[in-house]
Amino acid sequence: MPKSLTKIVFTGAVWALSIKMIGVLSSLSINVILARILSTDEMGAYFILTSLVLFGSLLARYGIKQVVVKIVAESLADNRPGSAADAIWKMLFIITIGVMVVCSMYYLVIGRLMVIDVFDIQILENIIGVSAIWILILAYQTPLAEVFRGVHDIRLASLFDGVLFSFMLALLLLGIWMLDLNLTFFQLIDTSVFLAGFSLFITIVILARRRVMFVGQGKTSLRNIIEISSPLFITNVINQILTNFSLWVAAIFLVTADVALYGAAWKLVMLVTFPLMIVNMTVQPVISELYTTGRYYHLQAVLQGMATLAFIPSLLILIVFIIWSGGVLNIVYGPDYVNAALALGILSFGQLFNAWTGSCGIVLAFTGHHDNLMKITITTGVLSMLLAVLLANQWGLTGIALAVSIGRIIHNGYAWIAVRKYTGLWTHASFNPIFIGDAIRRVLRGDIHT
Structure with missing residues (x-):
């Protein structure tokens, strides 16, 4: 592998790891403090609201998040900076249309329907308008942050993709908690929206200062952007539904306090997925570059080496969660949340x-097989949702957690096999200690050979 590309991968990994670690700790701190400030009913309402806002912003940006990285990275690699700039403007146009549709529908119809008729959480009725503004901000925030990833600036991409917001909110909540000040649920939401807006403003200012990078020739077809983003949009929607549906099922079938218990376990599981999240963020532009230039052996070495690095800490975290799940929940959230121990495991x-x-999913999306990823995601997503509804009535929180885990295992298993079938690549971590040492050494030193 070229040393320049290796440097990009691992410099990016270091920055992504450092900044995202701050983000994960900030998010965890937010939940820890809120669990001590809010009641369990308010905590459950907060989990539901944030899930609706994230889902709404996902709908509004129409799969543009991954497309930004792909097109910007490829355009700059082909020395067509003007094409990257043209793509960014056209993608912002698509997002603006999505924002207008999603936010107006949420404010006028969908918001009230979901929080009152579906979830029956009365406290959310008075903040539907503020929630719509939050959706608008996040719809632009993530794609603009991904522009930095497309130019291999993993540091700023990681910072502006939610980390800056989480860090500011965590600091503010920490100060409120330590000073023993009062914070109502409505003040919390207003503050969150303000900080999200401030983060977006900073992102735009810094990106505007780098506009000289995109001066040059080249155009990007709007039709091409839509053709790429459409299957990714469907895949992302199904993935987000798969991620949030369990929380929504808990809100429908269980009391709001139980939603808080499930949400608490669900948020802690992010610690298990954190290492892979770092890998996915880092390798996205590298996948496009290596696959396009036919360096498949190099690509597989990177994918498996990075997967191995991600798997080892995930395994350690899992062992702690299984053996001491009740104790972890008690320390992090307090005694009111210990009943979510089995769900956490x-x-x-x-x-x-x-x-x-x-x-595996990222590889399918970035090697032209997004249609296959979409089919896999839809099939396994529907299965997982049906299981969640059926098992929620039987076993409550435990049943919902079981349905989600079964769905995730089947989805990733199919995607893993599909990557091998369509690209000839393996993406999994290796249990062979010889491979682990060799893969890490070779990728770090940049001396992978065919």
């Missing part, structure tokens, strides 16, 4: 398999 096991299979 089950969710962690499903995510461990996710870590073992590596970046």
Whole structure:
């Protein structure tokens, strides 16, 4: 592998790891403090609201997040900076249309329908308008942050993709908690929206200062952007539904306090997925470059080496969660959340398999097989949702967690096999200690040979 590309991968990995670690710790701190400030009913309402806002912003950006990285990275690699700039403007146009549709529908119809008729959480009725603004901000935030990833600036991409917001909110909540000040649920939401807006403003200012990088010739077809983003949009929607549906099922079939318990376990599971998340963020532009230039052996070495690095800490975290799940929940959230211990262990096991299979979904998306990824995601997503509804009535929180883990294992298993079938690549971590040492040494030193 060229040393320049290796440097990009591992310099990016270091920055992504450092910044995302701050983000994960900030998010965890937010939940820890809120669990001590809010009641369990308010905590459950907060989990539901944030899931709706994230889902709404996902709908509004129409799969543009991954497309930004792909087109910008490829355009700059082909020395067509003007094409990257043209693509960014056209993608912002698509997002603006999506924002207008999604936010207006949420404010006028969907928001009230979901929070009152579906979830029956009365406290959310008064903040539908503020929630719509939050959706608007996040719809632009993530794609603009991904522009930095497309130019291999993993540091700023990681910082602006939610980390800056989480860090600011965590600091503010820490100060409120330590000073023993009062914070109502509505003040929390207003503050969150303000900080999200501030983060977006900073992102735009810094990106504007780098506009000289995109001066040059080249155009990008709007039709091409839509053709790439459409299957990714469907895949992302199904993935987000798969991620949030369990929380939504808990809100429908269980009391709001139980939603808080499940949400607490669900948020902690992010610690298991954190290493793979770092890998996925880092290898996205590298996948496009190596696959396009036919360096398949180099690409597989990177994918398996990075998957191995991600799997080892995930396994360690899982062991802690299984053996001492009740104690972890008690320390992090307090005694009111200990009853989510079994759900935490089950969710962690499903995510461990996710870590073992590596970046299989990302590889399908970035090698032109997004249609196959979409089909896999739809099929396994529907199965997981049906299981969640059926098992929620039987076993409550435990049943929902089991359904989610089964769905995740089947999805990643199919995607892992599909990558091998369509690209000839393996993405999984290796249990062979010889491979582990060799893969890490070779990728770090940049001396992988065919």
